[in-house]
Amino acid sequence: MEELLHYTWKYKLYPPYGLVTEKGQQLEIIDPGLHNSDAGPDFFNAKIKIDGILWVGNVEIHNSTSDWYKHHHDKEHSYDSVILHVVSRIDGKTFSSEGREIPQLQLDCPKQIIDNFHELINSSKYPSCFKIIPFLDKMMIHSWLNSLYVERLNQKSKAISERVIRKDNNWEEALFVTIARNFGFGLNGDAFELWANRIPLKVIQKQNDSLQQIEALFFGQAGLLEEEQGDRYYTELRREYNFLRAKYSLTPIDAAKWRFLRLRPNNFPYIRLSQLAVLYHNVQSMLSRIIDADDTKKIYSIFSCGASEYWNNHFSFGKETTSVPKSISKSSISLIIINSIVPILYSYGKHRGDDTLCERAITLLESTKPEYNYITRIWEECGIKAENAADSQAIIQLKKEYCDKKKCLYCRIGYFYLKTHH
Ligand code: SF4
Structure with missing residues (x-):
């Protein structure tokens, strides 16, 4: 699943050493780059070393090499700056519109992440990450609620x-x-x-x-x-x-x-x-x-x-x-x-x-009193109590925009859930 491969790349969940390109060249990832949610390559300004040579540019991620051609990136100049094509399945070579061959990395999302992700997505409980909440760092929760x-x-x-x-x-x-x-x-x-x-x-x-x-x-x-x-x-x-x-x-x-x-x-x-x-x-x-x-x-x-x-x-x-x-x-x-x-x-x-x-x-x-409704009540039972209206608004945002839409991959609590052995 492409979304999980993005996640693996973004949060550096790949092995720290021993990565090689499809051609067997040594690959070192210095910086995976900045995630781009608009048009264009998936990650900007990545820094990698191939056989000791530093490359700075963009990274594109797909399930298979052939997706590159399905999406017509081989005809788009905006993809000419791609320095690495990261895929789960290599089923061909990757060429830019200028005819340059782009190195490929075959990468899998770690099994533990996939299993935890399915557990979160398929749970009928709300919130599906409830068992991890008591062990989370209070500062992290506080800062996540602030953003929300x-x-x-x-x-x-x-x-x-x-x-x-x-x-x-x-x-x-x-x-x-x-x-x-x-x-x-x-x-x-x-x-x-x-x-x-x-x-x-x-x-x-x-x-x-x-x-x-x-x-x-x-x-x-x-x-x-x-x-x-x-x-x-x-x-x-x-x-x-x-x-x-x-x-x-x-x-x-x-x-x-x-x-x-x-x-x-x-x-x-x-x-x-x-x-x-x-x-x-x-x-x-x-x-x-x-x-x-x-x-x-x-x-x-x-x-x-x-x-x-x-x-x-x-x-x-x-x-x-x-x-x-x-x-x-x-x-x-x-x-x-x-x-x-x-x-x-x-x-x-x-x-x-x-x-x-x-x-x-x-x-x-x-400085306004929090709302008290079934959503805030459930989170209170999980150990996160809304102390004021900013907290209760954050909790409502979390439910409506993340939990209900199964966007655990974009949630900071989800990040800890995915990385943890249960
Ligand atoms: S979105 Fe976040 S808080 Fe909601 S269920 Fe998923 S991991 Fe838990």
């Missing part, structure tokens, strides 16, 4: 940049859609995004000195003020919305987009929409508010708001309940910080070339 959360942050930041482009480079609008999507807490995420995209931010900014008008705008655009009947508060909101709807030529989304099934009442769209209205009430720039909040406590305090008074004793229009303020819970705020605020700050910092902002995003993540 930065990787996740970059992925999220890319998604934010794409949203900013869709919003004609308006960061404030992109932030509104991002936060709104987050207020859907999974089940209603798509509906919230659709809804937020129908609300011009400038309309919120114009009406934002009146909480009732923002609520009218939010509930109306959510398609939740379409019916004619309702209690007094509902009727007032409907009247205000009809005025705003005509003034700004607004079109609401279909109310059927909202999902209520399997939701705790505190998560009902009514409550979340009202909390968003309170959040945006009297705020001209949410982005500046977030940037100005220079520590985690201040970020928490921005989002520590409740719904408007009406919702103290309602979960939906017209049905009174006992009075309980509908404030946003700390764990919900942590999720907003993890999924919206940190990625926005990080991606805005990158956009502005402001490293301090990127560092602030990372510090914010590191």
Whole structure:
């Protein structure tokens, strides 16, 4: 398998002495080169000695010599700098486009690596490397988790940049859609995004000195003020919305987009929409508010708001309940910080070339409580406990991008698993 041969070459798992080319020349590998995942040869800038003569150039790896011709490297000038063709099976000679014969090395991936790899890939347990975890160096795990959360942050930041482009480079609008999507807490995420995209931010900014008008705008655009009947508060909101709807030529989304099934009442769209209205009430720039909040406590305090008074004793229009303020819970705020605020700050910092902002995003993540879900629970049972949100994000990244995709060859834990006798 070519991937395993790459691995053997990259991590120098070949015998340290006694290598010979297909023609019996002594081969010494001084440096296997830099792995290239783009077009062109597999490893750049390798250094080898053939019969004592130093060669510097690129290395190409294949299962068989004939793959060189199947991939038409014999016609590509970019492969003329190849100094060694590494293959599992030699079934011919290798020639460059200039007609130069390229030395070949027949190499096998060590049996132990192949066996361990199959064990990892075929295991039905998660994580399949569980038995090695207690013996791993804590520093190595820590540094792997650091790389993973930065990787996740970059992925999220890319998604934010794409949203900013869709919003004609308006960061404030992109932030509104991002936060709104987050207020859907999974089940209603798509509906919230659709809804937020129908609300011009400038309309919120114009009406934002009146909480009732923002609520009218939010509930109306959510398609939740379409019916004619309702209690007094509902009727007032409907009247205000009809005025705003005509003034700004607004079109609401279909109310059927909202999902209520399997939701705790505190998560009902009514409550979340009202909390968003309170959040945006009297705020001209949410982005500046977030940037100005220079520590985690201040970020928490921005989002520590409740719904408007009406919702103290309602979960939906017209049905009174006992009075309980509908404030946003700390764990919900942590999720907003993890999924919206940190990625926005990080991606805005990158956009502005402001490293301090990127560092602030990372510090914010590191000082936010971790998510606690089945993934973090399993890793805790294996001995890796998420101490903060950066750790839990790293663990989620590891599962989604490596374990689930069986990419153990690219995982640092996988490296130790493959090399170890079990
Ligand atoms: S990707 Fe890494 S952590 Fe996940 S199962 Fe493979 S070796 Fe283990």
